[in-house]
Amino acid sequence: MDQVFDLVQEVEQVKSKLDVSALSSSPTKKSESPHARRMRNLATQRQLRDIAAMQQERMGQLQAEIENLHRRSYPSFAQRTINYPDEIDRIL
Numbered sequence: 001m002d003q004v005f006d007l008v009q010e011v012e013q014v015k016s017k018l019d020v021s022a023l024s025s026s027p028t029k030k031s032e033s034p035h036a037r038r039m040r041n042l043a044t045q046r047q048l049r050d051i052a053a054m055q056q057e058r059m060g061q062l063q064a065e066i067e068n069l070h071r072r073s074y075p076s077f078a079q080r081t082i083n084y085p086d087e088i089d090r091i092l
């Protein structure tokens with residue numbers, strides 16, 4: 001249940017960042033200075049990099065969870081140890 005709550009919070013964070021970047025990438029005005037346009041572009045790029053880093057981190061967490069679940073569900077076959085002297089003779 002906690003994982004679901006964490007995922008919902010993460011989705012909300014990404015949505016809020018996307019909404020901010022959508023607002024900041026509004027069509028350029030003719031009166032906008034090149035400096036202001038450059039600053040807006042830098043801010044948008046930074047937000048997109050932050051989102052990509054969050055997604056990459058989350059993908060790593062999910063991959064680790066998949067590996068953990070696979071380990072738990074994959075059958076492990078214990079190696080038989082040689083306990084009897086007559087088995088050693090058969091092997092040699």
